[in-house]
Amino acid sequence: MTPFTYVEPGSVDEALAAFGEGTRWIAGGTNLIDLMKENVERPRRLVDLNRLALDRIEPSRDGGLMLGALARNAATAYDATVRRRYPLLSAALLAGASPQIRNMATNGGNLLQRTRCVYFYDTAAPCNKREPGAGCSATGGLTRQHAILGASEACIATHPSDMCVALAALEAVVHVQSHTGARAILFADFHRLPGEHPEQDNTLAPEELITHIELPPAAQYEVHSAYLKVRDRASYAFALVSVAAALDLDTQGRIRSARVALGGVAHKPWRVPEAEALLAGKAASAENFAEAAEVLLQGARSQGDNAFKLIMARRAIVRALETAAAGTAAHAEDPNDSPGRPDLKEHP
Ligand SMILES: Cc1cc2nc3c(=O)[nH]c(=O)nc-3n(C[C@H](O)[C@H](O)[C@H](O)COP(=O)(O)OP(=O)(O)OC[C@H]3O[C@@H](n4cnc5c(N)ncnc54)[C@H](O)[C@@H]3O)c2cc1C
Numbered sequence: 001m002t003p004f005t006y007v008e009p010g011s012v013d014e015a016l017a018a019f020g021e022g023t024r025w026i027a028g029g030t031n032l033i034d035l036m037k038e039n040v041e042r043p044r045r046l047v048d049l050n051r052l053a054l055d056r057i058e059p060s061r062d063g064g065l066m067l068g069a070l071a072r073n074a075a076t077a078y079d080a081t082v083r084r085r086y087p088l089l090s091a092a093l094l095a096g097a098s099p100q101i102r103n104m105a106t107n108g109g110n111l112l113q114r115t116r117c118v119y120f121y122d123t124a125a126p127c128n129k130r131e132p133g134a135g136c137s138a139t140g141g142l143t144r145q146h147a148i149l150g151a152s153e154a155c156i157a158t159h160p161s162d163m164c165v166a167l168a169a170l171e172a173v174v175h176v177q178s179h180t181g182a183r184a185i186l187f188a189d190f191h192r193l194p195g196e197h198p199e200q201d202n203t204l205a206p207e208e209l210i211t212h213i214e215l216p217p218a219a220q221y222e223v224h225s226a227y228l229k230v231r232d233r234a235s236y237a238f239a240l241v242s243v244a245a246a247l248d249l250d251t252q253g254r255i256r257s258a259r260v261a262l263g264g265v266a267h268k269p270w271r272v273p274e275a276e277a278l279l280a281g282k283a284a285s286a287e288n289f290a291e292a293a294e295v296l297l298q299g300a301r302s303q304g305d306n307a308f309k310l311i312m313a314r315r316a317i318v319r320a321l322e323t324a325a326a327g328t329a330a331h332a333e334d335p336n337d338s339p340g341r342p343d344l345k346e347h348p
């Protein structure tokens with residue numbers, strides 16, 4: 001690990017003032033420290049965000065919810081309001097990592113975790129994301145985890161987050177601050193496709209600090225939602241394919257509106273508004289879900305080892321939508337977690 005200086009500011013203003021050349025923010029450290037140990041990240045200065053008062057989960061002015069960037073993934077997943085009003089997000093969080101990691105990992109850090117492409121972590125292998133212009137070792141290499149949608153010649157990596165797939169479906173908004181002011185970024189615009197610049201995972205400037213993630217009101221999706229994660233092990237494994245599905249059904253069981261986002265298939269959570277529009281006004285049937293899957297996966301292409309994802313994604317989309325329609329998926333649990341947590345909080 002390369003030597004670095006370390007500061008621990010007590011406020012957002014102090015944190016922004018401490019940011020300079022070669023600086024990285026650090027929150028839970030569950031991704032950044034690994035990258036530093038592997039020499040993928042070599043910051044000259046770490047600005048520790050853990051003393052900032054950004055760990056609250058509070059109602060927003062328009063009836064949604066504001067998730068503090070420093071709230072832990074576990075606290076967010078088990079927050080009583082999140083579980084009741086955004087069960088899709090709770091389920092996605094509990095499908096990620098392990099209880100220990102979720103206790104440290106923060107919401108802001110989750111959005112900015114880097115790809116799990118093995119070549120990105122291997123400093124002996126050329127990687128355009130780590131070193132622009134070096135080449136892509138994954139193309140023609142091991143591609144089991146890689147993208148089937150939205151890839152470029154420069155990079156075929158996927159975004160590994162579960163939380164982000166649910167946030168995409170819930171149309172979250174990311175609030176950020178820098179010394180020039182604050183701005184809000186729609187979740188669809190937050191992560192990038194790789195194009196010719198895979199070194200840029202997202203549209204955030206290095207000096208910008210995520211302060212909150214806003215969940216707009218989504219009462220229509222409270223009952224009929226599901227997060228399906230398909231992976232190599234039942235726990236502690238990244239998604240091969242994941243699906244966040246939410247349906248607003250009328251009293252006849254017809255679809256008023258739908259949201260579907262995919263994980264494990266692209267450089268960012270994958271959403272296709274046309275696929276969701278196609279479901280509006282239709283019956284919640286396997287045939288209609290399969291049609292939506294076709295539209296969602298238009299242009300999907302195998303990279304070799306990951307050809308199985310083409311079929312797996314289609315089946316997972318249909319199954320997630322069927323589970324959402326049945327309304328049986330709320331209150332997901334991770335069997336590795338301790339039940340009956342004492343810190344459940346209810347917000348008005
Ligand atoms: C073994 C293992 C298994 C895992 N499995 C899964 C999984 O199945 N699913 C899944 O979704 N995730 C998984 N993860 C990833 C985990 O969720 C992330 O490592 C975690 O969410 C990152 O959060 P953090 O607070 O620790 O971020 P850090 O490691 O502290 O930071 C990560 C990045 O975010 C930046 N950052 C942090 N906070 C802010 C902020 N407020 N504003 C601006 N920049 C910020 C940092 O500068 C850094 O670049 C796994 C991790 C490990 C180690």
Ligand code: SF4
Pocket residue numbers: 115117118119120126127128129130135136137138139154155156157198
């Ligand atoms: S897929 Fe992307 S992250 Fe992986 S080696 Fe290629 S450029 Fe690097």
